[in-house]
Structures are given as structure tokens and as C-alpha cells.
Amino acid sequence: MPTLAMRVMRMVDDPSVSGRDLERVISLDPVIMGEILKLANSALYSPKFPITSLRHAVSYLGLEVVKNLVMMISLKSMVLGDEDPAVEEFLKGLWVHSAASAIVSRFIADSSSSPLDKEDAFVCGLFHDVGKLLMTKFSPQEYMPIVERVKKGEGGFVEVEQEEFGIDHCMAGAVVMEAWEMPSHIVHMVKQHHIKSEHPMTACLALANLFCATWGYSVTPLEIEIMVFPWATQVLSLDGDQWEELSQNAKMQIEEAKEILDI
Numbered sequence: 001m002p003t004l005a006m007r008v009m010r011m012v013d014d015p016s017v018s019g020r021d022l023e024r025v026i027s028l029d030p031v032i033m034g035e036i037l038k039l040a041n042s043a044l045y046s047p048k049f050p051i052t053s054l055r056h057a058v059s060y061l062g063l064e065v066v067k068n069l070v071m072m073i074s075l076k077s078m079v080l081g082d083e084d085p086a087v088e089e090f091l092k093g094l095w096v097h098s099a100a101s102a103i104v105s106r107f108i109a110d111s112s113s114s115p116l117d118k119e120d121a122f123v124c125g126l127f128h129d130v131g132k133l134l135m136t137k138f139s140p141q142e143y144m145p146i147v148e149r150v151k152k153g154e155g156g157f158v159e160v161e162q163e164e165f166g167i168d169h170c171m172a173g174a175v176v177m178e179a180w181e182m183p184s185h186i187v188h189m190v191k192q193h194h195i196k197s198e199h200p201m202t203a204c205l206a207l208a209n210l211f212c213a214t215w216g217y218s219v220t221p222l223e224i225e226i227m228v229f230p231w232a233t234q235v236l237s238l239d240g241d242q243w244e245e246l247s248q249n250a251k252m253q254i255e256e257a258k259e260i261l262d263i
């Protein structure tokens, strides 16, 4: 994780840190600053008046949201860019999936009757497949054949990764996130995100993955993601009408954020 993102993460966890302190650190990187202003003005956060300064963005969004946006921008800059066009295309697809999952998970958490923190859901959605991003980025020769096997229907990512790598993307992601000193409850959710537990956050992530696969923001075939439907809707107590409404509204959220996020 880039140094600035790590610094911002630690600062926001420290109760003595103020918005001004955060603003001073973020303003060291004009690219991140510009991206935050773009996101703050997007339909995702729909301000009543245009947000024109970082100070305004921090006071409107709050420290936690600004931190999450810094993580999102940093993750993108960290993983994109590879000389091999096939690897770059797959990384771009994964980035789009991660950003879309963050938006949809936040929306599901906000709309659900389950006690889910929407900013936690955003971070879980953003990082749930970070293991895939990093395995592709740092071992493309080993990881791209896994992608081919999944495409051919030889299994889901988790089982093919375990066969080929001896570790799946859930565990790999969790190990790296621990090294980045990310909050333990988020790391736990990433580690568990393909397990059908009773925890509403895993159901939220599974539904976000299903929505993303339905609308083409995924690298996983829809027939694999659809299998979570009965379990995840039951854990989140969603009936057919609520599901349909959530699906349409979540789709709109991604469409509105598409240009801003470059997805």
C-alpha cells in the first residue's frame, strides 16, 4: 500500500487527529487531492453545492469516508499498469470489479435492515478480491493460467487457486491486509468472503458480487455467483420485491459513478 494511504489510515484511527491534520497530509499529493474532489462531487455523495476544496471535502464527507477514498485511489494506482496487454486487461477488469463491489456493498449495507456499517461495507467490497489483484500483479505467469481454467469452467477461483497456488485469494488478501495493518474485522471478512456464514457482511459481499456479475462488472462467471442467491437473501431477510428494487438502485449507483471512477 502506498505510504500516503498507510499514513492516512493510521491518522484516522487516532482520535487526536483533526480534519486539518488529514488535509495537510493529503494535500502533499495533488493527484489524490484532485481525485477526492471528483469523487466528493459525484452522485455517490451528492453534495447540494459543489465541493471546491479539500477542506470542504473533509468537513462534508468526514474523516472515515475521505480515508476510504484515499485507499480506493491508492489501490488503483498500485495495481494498474502492466506491459502484457492480457494481464493489464485482466487487472483493469478486477479493478472495475473491486470499485463496483465497494459502491454496491455500501449501498446494500445502507439499504439493509441488518446492522451493517456502510463504510466498512465499502472497504470490504473494495478489498475483498485484493488477493486476486496482487497475485495477478506480482505472479502473472502463475495466475493467468488459473484465470483461463476458471473461464473454461474447470472450477471457481478459490478451488483452482488452492490447486495451483496452494493458497486462495481470500487468504492471500488477508495476509497482505494484516501486513498493511488494516482493521482486523475487515481482514476477517476478506478471509471469509466465500464462506456462507450467518454474518450479514459476508452475505452483503456475496450479493454485491452477484450484482456485479449480472451487470458485467466481474471476472467471475454469473453461473458461479448466482449460487449464493438463496443463502444471501435469507441472511439479509430480503424478499423478491426488495431484491428487485435493490438490484435496480445499486445498478444506478454504479452507472452514476462510472465516469468518475474511470470504470
Ligand SMILES: [Fe+2]
Pocket (backbone or CB within 6 Å): 128, 129, 169, 193, 194
Ligand atoms: Fe472473491
Ligand SMILES: [Fe+2]
Pocket (backbone or CB within 6 Å): 097, 101, 128, 129, 209
Ligand atoms: Fe469478487
